[in-house]
Amino acid sequence: MPASLRELRERRASVSTIKKLTRAMELIAASRIVKAQQRAAAAGPYARELTRAVSAVATYSNVDHPLTTEKPDPKRAAVLLITSDRGQAGAYSSSVIREGERLNQLLRDDAKEVVPYLSGRKGIAYYTFRQREVAQSWSGDSDSPSFARAREIADALIEAFLTPTEEGGVDEIHIVFTRFVSMLTQRPEVIRLLPLEVVEGDEPPAPDEVLPLYEFEPSASEVLDGLLPKYVASRIHYCMLQAAASELASRQRAMKSATDNAQDLIESLTRQFNQARQAQITQEISEIVGGASALADANAGSE
Amino acid sequence: MADESAKHLEVALVAAERTVWQGQAKIVIARTTDGDVGILPGHAPLLGLLQGGTVQVRTTDDEYFVAAAPDGFISVANDRVSILAENAEMGRDIDLEEAKLALERAQAAGTDSEDEQEHVRLAEARVRAAEQAS
Numbered sequence: 001m002p003a004s005l006r007e008l009r010e011r012r013a014s015v016s017t018i019k020k021l022t023r024a025m026e027l028i029a030a031s032r033i034v035k036a037q038q039r040a041a042a043a044g045p046y047a048r049e050l051t052r053a054v055s056a057v058a059t060y061s062n063v064d065h066p067l068t069t070e071k072p073d074p075k076r077a078a079v080l081l082i083t084s085d086r087g088q089a090g091a092y093s094s095s096v097i098r099e100g101e102r103l104n105q106l107l108r109d110d111a112k113e114v115v116p117y118l119s120g121r122k123g124i125a126y127y128t129f130r131q132r133e134v135a136q137s138w139s140g141d142s143d144s145p146s147f148a149r150a151r152e153i154a155d156a157l158i159e160a161f162l163t164p165t166e167e168g169g170v171d172e173i174h175i176v177f178t179r180f181v182s183m184l185t186q187r188p189e190v191i192r193l194l195p196l197e198v199v200e201g202d203e204p205p206a207p208d209e210v211l212p213l214y215e216f217e218p219s220a221s222e223v224l225d226g227l228l229p230k231y232v233a234s235r236i237h238y239c240m241l242q243a244a245a246s247e248l249a250s251r252q253r254a255m256k257s258a259t260d261n262a263q264d265l266i267e268s269l270t271r272q273f274n275q276a277r278q279a280q281i282t283q284e285i286s287e288i289v290g291g292a293s294a295l296a297d298a299n300a301g302s303e
Numbered sequence: 304m305a306d307e308s309a310k311h312l313e314v315a316l317v318a319a320e321r322t323v324w325q326g327q328a329k330i331v332i333a334r335t336t337d338g339d340v341g342i343l344p345g346h347a348p349l350l351g352l353l354q355g356g357t358v359q360v361r362t363t364d365d366e367y368f369v370a371a372a373p374d375g376f377i378s379v380a381n382d383r384v385s386i387l388a389e390n391a392e393m394g395r396d397i398d399l400e401e402a403k404l405a406l407e408r409a410q411a412a413g414t415d416s417e418d419e420q421e422h423v424r425l426a427e428a429r430v431r432a433a434e435q436a437s
C-alpha cells in the first residue's frame with residue numbers, strides 16, 4: 001500500500017538533510033586529508049635524518065643498548081593500538097581493532113602476556129566495553145597527532161620496556177596501525193617497535209655505497225642513548241600520522257557512499273511521491289467524472 | 304662534484320614537524336657535550352649531542368644567524384650537516400622578553416622531575432638564541 005503523500009514528503013526532506021550532512025563531512029575529510037599528507041611530508045626529513053644517524057651508530061660502532069637487545073625469554077608484550085577518536089569512518093576502527101585481536105591471539109599462542117596500550121577513543125571504548133585491563137590510553141587528537149603526543153606515548157612505552165619483567169615491565173612492543181597506501185587503500189599493519197631492528201629506513205643504502213667513518217661526541221653509547229628514544233618517538237609519530245591520514249581517507253569514502261545512497265533514496269522517494277500524487281489526481285478525476293455522470297443520469301431520469 | 308661541495312656545507316636545521324632552515328653555509332659552530340666544534344667543509348663524519356641548545360651558522364652569503372636547538376644532535380657526513388631538535392627555532396623568530404618570561408615560569412615550576420628540567424633547558428636555549436641573535 002503506498003504511503004501517504006505527507007509521509008513521503010517528510011521522509012524525502014529528512015533524507016535530504018542527512019545528505020547535506022554527509023556531504024559536508026565528506027568535504028571536511030577531503031580537505032583534512034591534504035593537511036594530514038602535508039604534515040606527514042613535513043615530518044619526513046626529521047625521521048629520515050634520525051634513521052640515517054641511528055643506522056650510522058649501529059653500523060659504525062659495536063655498542064649494545066638495552067633498547068636494541070632482544071630479551072632471551074620474552075614473556076610480556078605490549079601492544080599499542082592506534083584507532084580513531086570518532087566514528088563515521090566506515091570500517092576503519094573495526095578493521096584495525098580486528099588486526100589487533102589477531103596479534104593478541106598470536107602473542108598468546110606464543111605464551112606471552114599481552115599488555116594493551118591504546119590511542120583513540122574507539123579502541124578505548126572497545127576495551128572498556130569488554131572490561132579488559134588497559135595499561136595506558138591516550139585520546140583527543142587522532143586526526144592531527146602532534147609530536148608532543150607521540151613523545152608522551154614513546155616515553156611511557158620506553159619506561160615500560162626498561163622496567164624488568166617481574167616488576168610489570170614488558171619484553172617487546174608492537175604497534176598496530178593503519179598504513180595509508182593510497183586514497184583508496186588503507187591497510188592495517190603490525191610493526192615491532194622494540195627491541196629495535198635498526199637499519200629499516202625507507203631507503204636502504206646501496207650495497208656499493210661507501211659509508212663514512214664516524215666520530216662520536218661524546219661517545220657512541222652516549223650518542224645512542226640520546227638518539228634512540230628520539231628515534232622511537234619519531235617512529236610512533238610516523239605511525240600516528242599514517243593512521244590519521246587513513247582515518248580521514250576512510251571517513252571521506254564512507255561519507256561519499258553515504259551521500260550517494262542518500263541521493264538514490266531521494267530519487268526513489270521522489271518517484272513514489274509523484275506516483276502517489278498522480279494516483280490521487282487520477283482518482284479525483286474519476287470521482288468527478290463518475291459524480292457528474294451519476295448526476296446527469298439522475299437528471300435524465302427525472303425528466 | 305668534489306670541488307663544488309668542498310666550498311660549502313649543505314645545512315639542514317630540522318624540527319620534528321617541519322624543516323626550519325635549509326641552505327648552504329661556510330661554517331657551523333655547535334656546542335656538543337665535549338665543547339664547541341666548528342664545522343668547515345670537508346669535516347670528518349661526526350655525530351654529536353648538542354648541549355646548551357644553540358647553533359651558529361654563517362651562510363655562504365655571509366649572513367650570520369643563531370638557532371635554538373634544545374636537546375638536539377648534529378650529524379655531519381659528506382659536507383652535509385643536519386641539526387635535529389624536536390623544537391628547533393630560529394633565534395630571530397624568538398621574542399626575547401617572552402622567552403625570558405617563559406624561562407622564569409619554567410624555573411619557578413621547579414627542576415625536580417625530568418620533564419621540568421627539560422622545560423628549563425628548552426627555555427634557556429630559546430633565551431640564549433634570542434640574545435645572541437639580537
